[in-house]
Amino acid sequence: MRVVIGGAHNGKRKYVKRMLAEEPQYWLDCSASDLEIPTGCKVVVDRVEHWLARTELPEADAVEFIKKEIEGKDVIFILTDIGRGIVPMDAEQRKLRDACGRLYQQLIAQADEVTRIWYGLAQTLKRRGEII
Structure with a gap:
């Protein structure tokens, strides 16, 4: 599994599209x-924070659901870093921000590669389990 993370509108999707230009892929x-992640192809999972905001599963169950869903599949997560900037006044938005942070930590720990995109620049943070 790979993770590409960065702020909103920082070039994450463009980076992944270039990276996979010659490969068959399915975007979710x-x-x-x-x-619902299909098998048998490379899957790009985008905007998982929207799913997390909508699901009625408790946070721990949602994280376990995602972990089981990606098991044995070729997945790239595009994660939007929503933990920076102004802390939302709305309690539900703060709860989502915290839940995303905890989910992202688990996905990044499990990932073989992690790339941060910041204003279009790619920085590899982790490769094949090795923190760079």
Whole structure:
């Protein structure tokens, strides 16, 4: 599994599209659909924070659901870092921000590679389990 993380509109999707230009792929936009990851192809999971905001599962169950869903599959997560900037006044938005942070930590720990995109620049943070 790979993770590409960065702020909103920092070039994450463009980076992944360039990276996979010659490979068959399936894009799963979680803002428009449920989190059902197909097998047999490379899957790009985008906007998982939208799924996390919509799900009625408790946070721990949602994390376990995602971990089981990606088991044995070729997945790239595009994660939007929503933990920076102004802390939301709305309690539900703060709860989502914290839940995303905890989910992202688990996905990054499990990932073989982690790349941060910051204003279009890619920085590898982890490769094959080795922190760089």
